[in-house]
Amino acid sequence: MSIILYIAAPLAFDAKIPGNPGVYFVSLSIFIAVSLGIASIIGLALKDQAKTSMFSIIVFLPSIMLSGIMFPVEMRPQMLETTGKAFPASWGYRLMTGGTLGLENLLPMLVIFVLAVCACAILLSGKMIWRNK
Numbered sequence: 001m002s003i004i005l006y007i008a009a010p011l012a013f014d015a016k017i018p019g020n021p022g023v024y025f026v027s028l029s030i031f032i033a034v035s036l037g038i039a040s041i042i043g044l045a046l047k048d049q050a051k052t053s054m055f056s057i058i059v060f061l062p063s064i065m066l067s068g069i070m071f072p073v074e075m076r077p078q079m080l081e082t083t084g085k086a087f088p089a090s091w092g093y094r095l096m097t098g099g100t101l102g103l104e105n106l107l108p109m110l111v112i113f114v115l116a117v118c119a120c121a122i123l124l125s126g127k128m129i130w131r132n133k
Contacts, residue, residue: 002028019099026101031092034109035060037116038088044123063087068094088112 006024009015018024039056046052064070066084073081084090088109095105 018096023099023101024096027092027095027098030095030106030109030113031088034088034092034113034116037113037120041116041119041123044120060089063089066090067092 006017010017038059042052042056042059046055066076066080066087067089068084069089073084076084085108091105091108091112095101095109098105
């Protein structure tokens with residue numbers, strides 16, 4: 001989907017193509033991995049599919065709304081700008097639009113990813129122990 005949007009956006013919306021496509025797609029891959037890590041935590045923690053869907057919306061909708069993707073960060077109050085930094089979409093957007101893999105935007109994404117992997121490992125080990133009993 002991202003490749004389709006990458007190709008269609010300049011034609012349909014007169015959008016600018018990123019200056020460094022390699023950095024853009026690496027940043028996109030990092031953002032997707034972090035988002036999938038968080039989604040994995042939700043999927044492992046909740047047993048009911050309806051609750052999983054609802055909780056995913058509760059987590060990811062504010063992430064998109066507060067990240068600056070839909071409207072500029074400068075238009076929001078300072079409190080919402082600070083709150084938006086807690087979500088990976090904010091850091092992923094900065095990473096993709098920055099043109100470089102700067103440590104100031106990459107480090108929070110890596111920390112969130114490592115925490116997500118640890119949480120998934122804990123949740124999986126708990127499920128394995130539960131099955132063996």
